[in-house]
Amino acid sequence: MRVSKLTAIGPLTLLLVLSSSALASAGALTDVPEAFGDALGVSAYTAKMIFAVAGLLSVSLALAVAGTPWEGYLIIELALVGLFVVIGWLDAWVLVLAAVIVAVMFAMQVKGGVGSNAG
Numbered sequence: 001m002r003v004s005k006l007t008a009i010g011p012l013t014l015l016l017v018l019s020s021s022a023l024a025s026a027g028a029l030t031d032v033p034e035a036f037g038d039a040l041g042v043s044a045y046t047a048k049m050i051f052a053v054a055g056l057l058s059v060s061l062a063l064a065v066a067g068t069p070w071e072g073y074l075i076i077e078l079a080l081v082g083l084f085v086v087i088g089w090l091d092a093w094v095l096v097l098a099a100v101i102v103a104v105m106f107a108m109q110v111k112g113g114v115g116s117n118a119g
Contacts, residue, residue, distance in 0.1 A: 030087060030088055032051070033047040033048040033050075033051045033089065034047065036050070036051070048088070048089040048090070049089075049090070051089055052084045052089040052090050055080065055084065055089075056077065056080060056081070056084075059076065059077065059080055060073070060077065063076060074102065077098075078095075078098060078099070078102070081094060081095050081098055082095055
């Protein structure tokens with residue numbers, strides 16, 4: 001029996017969505033970047049960005065090792081960016097920017113697909 005590579009995305013996305021409300025109220029999770037920033041001598045905003053980028057890169061590496069298709073990357077990375085917005089590590093404009101970039105990519109793909117069939 002052949003199992004699709006996308007079968008693991010559903011439970012992982014559900015876990016991210018369900019845990020986001022519990023993580024948003026966790027004080028320790030929001031205090032870690034501030035302590036990290038104090039230790040490095042940088043602002044709390046910079047430390048939060050470092051933690052968010054490190055989280056996104058580690059999840060991307062895990063997805064690449066697992067051989068996840070690009071749809072899986074899109075779903076999980078956008079959910080993770082949303083989680084980081086909820087807990088305060090990223091600003092909301094980052095999620096909006098990511099959504100706009102994805103929309104432009106899809107629009108270019110659709111435009112290329114429609115134009116290539118005309119002949």
